[in-house]
Amino acid sequence: MQISITLKGFAAMQVTQPQHPNPSCAQVLMHLLRQYQVDTVFGIPGVHTIELYRGLPGSGLIHITPRHEQGAAFMADGYARASGKPGVCFLITGPGVTNAATAMAQAFSDSIPMLVISAVNRREDLGTGRGRLHELPHQQDVTRGFCVWQHSLTCAEQLPEVLARAFQVMHAPRPGPVHIEIPIDLFPAPMQKPLADYRAVKPATLPAAPxxxxxxxxxxxxxxxxxxxxxxxxxxxxxxxxxxxxxxxxxxxxxxxxxxxxxxxxxxxxxxxxxxxxxxxxxxxxxxxxxxxxxxxxxxxxxxxxxxxxxxxxxxxxxxxxxxxxxxxxxxxxxxxxxxxxxxxxxxxxxxxxxxxxxxxxxxxxxxxxxxxxxxWPGSEGRFPWVRALREALPENGILVSDSTQLAYNTNHALGLYQPRSHITCTTGYGTLGFALPAAIGAALASKRPVVGLIGDGGIMFTLGELAAAVEQRLPLPILVWNNSGYGEIRDFMDQAAVAREGVNLRAPDFVALARAFGADGCRIDKPEQLGPAVAEAFARQGPTLIEITAPA
The missing domain is CATH 3.40.50.1220 (TPP-binding domain)
Structure with a gap:
């Protein structure tokens, strides 16, 4: 007798779990995150995190789906900087972790609290090299160099203590990313107590001086x-x-x-x-x-x-x-x-x-x-009218999120800011490209303050897909793209060092057309006096606006 199982039936067999009187590990995780005042998580669901997401509905957590795990961690970074609370990511095993690694390292460099919850293969498969899906031998070795603390869950009942330690570590003395990996067989594991019995631990009181x-x-x-x-x-x-x-x-x-x-x-x-x-x-x-x-x-x-x-x-x-x-x-x-x-x-x-x-x-x-x-001023005269125009366009309580791009190096010094948590930048420290767009999304989700992103035509290509997430969230977010036709700062350094320009003159796409293809608005300007009206119009929209600035020669 031949037995056939449809794919639909097989999928149902895969996700159906026996009912238990007490909550699962995934449900307790979501409950405790809310207890620790987490309201937003960033992540891309995968086959290894299906059971993690079973705990999400009804938890009170808002889930934001970026288009790349690096974007998820950059969003969590921007969220943390704007709010003062840890940003939280959900990652799949293997490529989810490695995709987020650069953004985690940026957060480590700048002492930004970030909680990264990743799946890892089933406990019975760890270290066996059986070629399981997404298998990454010694996954925590990948993140060890840029995490302030790590833990791999070996039983579900460890979860409350591990989360308590994670939030204490992110509180003081020097915050940064914390990575907790959970074997996929533990997500549905039943816990020993009812959900209401799990409580957050208050953060330690910071020391005063003698x-x-x-x-x-x-x-x-x-x-x-x-x-x-x-x-x-x-x-x-x-x-x-x-x-x-x-x-x-x-x-x-x-x-x-x-x-x-x-x-x-x-x-x-x-x-x-x-x-x-x-x-x-x-x-x-x-x-x-x-x-x-x-x-x-x-x-x-x-x-x-x-x-x-x-x-x-x-x-x-x-x-x-x-x-x-x-x-x-x-x-x-x-x-x-x-x-x-x-x-x-x-x-x-x-x-x-x-x-x-x-x-x-x-x-x-x-x-x-x-x-x-x-x-x-010398060598930057053409950019300073844009700095003045941006200061006039940015509300007094506004937040500027900037990437490594020429105009941002000038705003670092010449654009005054008036409130704490107004300057979110990757221009020094780890200094990765592609930060500003997803970090601005995270900041806008974390704060009711107006947010402006500033990024170069080279940097935005690293994370351009995150415009889709901003469109989905209907964020009134101006993204300024300083288009100097390539990696302008490196081009200048090459010229100063008498090195031939190689790899720095780039062909840019039509950014305005791309923005509109994502469902965002877009415009192109080439005069500083056009910036204020463009930003004001962007703040009035229910969705992001990409404002391409043609950089002066």
């Missing part, structure tokens, strides 16, 4: 004649405190690129993200006390100026990560504590500066900024 350490730092700062504050991206929550401290000390504040907007760049004591320019470096080096808060003091903080400062005065460093307190420069006083709490303690310990001293420092900062402008 009173005697604060007293020493306060004394040094009070006695300083020319103090300086250097602020890094780890101080996102401390904008109010650092502004108050700068006013009390009458001290200029200079920002790393990751810190843009933490202090309103219109503030008269804010010198912006100009640490790469000669006169600002000189000002840091003559300071009798430098307070460096949540910054690596790395070349990426100085926009790729390799040589570090010569700290001729006392250096006070504040960071939650003890390793960072001695990275790139040894401090005279190291404070291993939360930036917001420490700055608040210093505000309470210091008297207010007199108004005359504040006016003097404000005049000094304005003079420094004039010097910066004279240094950054």
């Amino acid at each position: 009173a005697d350490t604060i007293a020493t730092a306060a004394r040094w700062l009070a006695e300083a004649k020319s103090p300086v504050i250097l602020l890094g991206g780890g101080a996102q929550a401390a904008g109010k405190e650092v502004t108050a401290l700068a006013e009390q000390l009458a001290a200029p504040v200079f920002l790393s690129l990751a810190a843009k907007g933490i202090v309103d760049e219109r503030h008269p004591l804010c010198g912006g993200a100009n640490l790469s320019f000669t006169n600002v470096r000189e000002r840091v080096e003559i300071a009798d006390v430098v307070l460096a808060v949540a910054t690596e003091l790395a070349e990426t903080d100085r926009n790729l100026v390799r040589e570090n400062y010569h700290f001729n005065g006392k250096l006070i460093r504040v960071d939650l990560d003890p390793a960072q307190l001695v990275c790139n420069a040894n401090p005279d006083l190291a404070i291993c504590a939360d930036a917001k709490a420490t700055l608040g303690q210093l505000v309470d310990a210091l008297p207010a500066a007199n108004s005359e001293r504040q006016r003097h420092t404000a005049a000094e900062v304005e003079d420094l900024l004039r010097g910066c402008r004279s240094e950054w």
Whole structure:
């Protein structure tokens, strides 16, 4: 007797699971993610994650489907930077993990909390080399170099503890991607307790500085004649405190690129993200006390100026990560504590500066900024009208998400931002291309603030397919494409080094036509005065708009 099974019947056999009184591992995972205040996850379902997705309906989680796993992780990155909460990805075994690797490494470089939940082959198949679908021997070895913590589940009951550890690790002292892989046979595994019995664990309280350490730092700062504050991206929550401290000390504040907007760049004591320019470096080096808060003091903080400062005065460093307190420069006083709490303690310990001293420092900062402008203008004159036009087009509470492209290198310095979490960029650190489009989607989903993406004609080709996800979500998202007909920055470097231009002059597609093919709107502009109306119209739409900018020759 011959037995035949239809494909439809076979599929049903594959996904039908016996009913259990208690929830499955996948259901508890979704429930606990909501307990940890996760509301959005990014992922592409695959044959190995079918049972994972069984837990999604009714969980309260919003699922966003990108068109590539690299886009999923970039979206999670942008979501995390805009919201301050971890971004979450669901990945399939093997190629899902390797596709997301570049974006995970970008998040690791910039200390962005990201939870990556991936499938892995059944427990009985691990390490056997049987040629199973999506099999990747030693999958966690792939992500080990750019994760702050990893775990491979070996039984379903480990899940609550593993998630608790993951969220603690992403909370402090130095966040980054966490990778949890779950064998596909564990997704449907029944748990031992009802769903309501599973609860999140509250994050640990971040440490404050000891009173005697604060007293020493306060004394040094009070006695300083020319103090300086250097602020890094780890101080996102401390904008109010650092502004108050700068006013009390009458001290200029200079920002790393990751810190843009933490202090309103219109503030008269804010010198912006100009640490790469000669006169600002000189000002840091003559300071009798430098307070460096949540910054690596790395070349990426100085926009790729390799040589570090010569700290001729006392250096006070504040960071939650003890390793960072001695990275790139040894401090005279190291404070291993939360930036917001420490700055608040210093505000309470210091008297207010007199108004005359504040006016003097404000005049000094304005003079420094004039010097910066004279240094950054040569060779960039054609781009600065576009920077001014973008500043006028971007609402005061707007978020700029930028990629590695020529115009973004100018906005890093010349475009002021006014609120924390306003500057999401990959232009330094790991510096991967293709970041801005998916990261802007993640930021727009995370925040009610207006978001503008800025990317080059070369970079957008890495992740162009994510326009489809923005269309599906009906995001009023302007994406500015700086079209300089190739990899313009590398072309300039080749010219400076007297290297023949190879591989940098690219044929670009019709971006406006492509945008419309995706269901987005599109337009092409070539004058700075056209940018404001184009961005305003894009914000008024229910869907993304690709605005192609013909770069000046």
